[in-house]
Amino acid sequence: MPVTKSPFSLRLLAVDMSKVMTSDTTPIKATSTEKVDQEISIQREDFSLAEEVALLEKDNLTDGAVVTFTGRVRNNNNGNSVTSLTLEHYPGMTEKSLANIISQAKERWQLGKIKVIHRIGELAIGEQIVFVGVTSKHRHDAFAANEFIMDYLKVDAPFWKKEKITKAGSVSESWLAAKSSDTNKAKCWS
Amino acid sequence: MIKIVFFAALREQLNCAEMSLPADDVQTVDDIKQLLSNKSEQWQQTFSHASLLSAVNHDMVKGNHLINAGDEVAFFPPVTGG
Numbered sequence: 001m002p003v004t005k006s007p008f009s010l011r012l013l014a015v016d017m018s019k020v021m022t023s024d025t026t027p028i029k030a031t032s033t034e035k036v037d038q039e040i041s042i043q044r045e046d047f048s049l050a051e052e053v054a055l056l057e058k059d060n061l062t063d064g065a066v067v068t069f070t071g072r073v074r075n076n077n078n079g080n081s082v083t084s085l086t087l088e089h090y091p092g093m094t095e096k097s098l099a100n101i102i103s104q105a106k107e108r109w110q111l112g113k114i115k116v117i118h119r120i121g122e123l124a125i126g127e128q129i130v131f132v133g134v135t136s137k138h139r140h141d142a143f144a145a146n147e148f149i150m151d152y153l154k155v156d157a158p159f160w161k162k163e164k165i166t167k168a169g170s171v172s173e174s175w176l177a178a179k180s181s182d183t184n185k186a187k188c189w190s
Numbered sequence: 191m192i193k194i195v196f197f198a199a200l201r202e203q204l205n206c207a208e209m210s211l212p213a214d215d216v217q218t219v220d221d222i223k224q225l226l227s228n229k230s231e232q233w234q235q236t237f238s239h240a241s242l243l244s245a246v247n248h249d250m251v252k253g254n255h256l257i258n259a260g261d262e263v264a265f266f267p268p269v270t271g272g
Contacts, residue, residue, distance in 0.1 A: 071272055087271065088197060088198055089271070090195075090197055090245075090248075090264060090266065092248050093245055093248035093249075093264065096248045096249070097248075097250075118271060118272075129272070130271070130272050150272060153271060153272050154269075154271065154272040155268075155269065156250070156269065157269060157271050157272075158197065158245070158264075158266060158269050158271075159269055159270065159271025159272070160197060160198035160199070160266070160267065160269060160270050160271070161270045161271065162198070175198055175199040175202075175267065175270075176270040177268075177270070178241070178267070178268030178269065178270050
C-alpha cells in the first residue's frame, strides 16, 4: 500500500518547534512528526477529537465500537475559582507506565486500536488535557477498556497538576493533592 | 554513581531537580531516603511523608528495592494527571 501523508501528519509537521521547548523544566523531545501511528503521545500541542477518531477508524473495518474520553480543564476545584493548570511529567517513566496500562487492557479485553494522548505545560480553562480512544468489535470491551485505562492513568502515570487559583482577588499556585477516590476506583479493577 | 531526580511539589520543596550519590553509600531505596533526610530539616520533613512515591529506572518500587550503580532513582508525590 502506498504511504500517503494524512492531514494529521501534515498538521504535526506544521507545529512551530520553538513552542515545543518552553519554560517547563521537563522539555519534551521534538519528535512530534513520528507520533502518527503510536499509541501514546505526550505533547504540548492540542489535539483534534475528529482527527483522532478518524485515525482510530482508518484501515479498521473489523471494529464496530469506538469509545473516546476527553478530559478538560475545569474552572473550579474544591470551591476555588481556577485560572489555569500546569502539567508536569516524568519523561520516560510516563511512556513506560502508559504502555504498561495499555498492555494490561489488551490482556483483559479484545481490543483493536488504542490511543492515549496527555498534554503537558500550561493549559487554560476549557482546554483539553487528556484523550483515551479505544476500538473493539463490540461496545462492552471498548467501554470497559477505556475506563480502565483512565482509572489507572489517574493513579499510576507520573503526571502532576499545579493549579492557579483566584481567591478574593489574589492569585496563588498550588499542587493538587491526590484523591483517595481515584485510588479506590482503580482498585476496583483488581 | 546513582542519579536521583525529584518532581513536582517535592522538587520545589527541596529546591533540587537532580543530584547524584556514590553507589557504594547505599543499598536500598530506603537507604537513600535516610541519607537524604540527614541533609537538613527541610529534607528530613520532605522525606517523612508517608505518601512519597519512589521509582527506579522508571518503575514504581518499594523502599526495600535494591539499588545498583547507574540506576536512576526518582522521588515524587502521588500522581495527579488525567
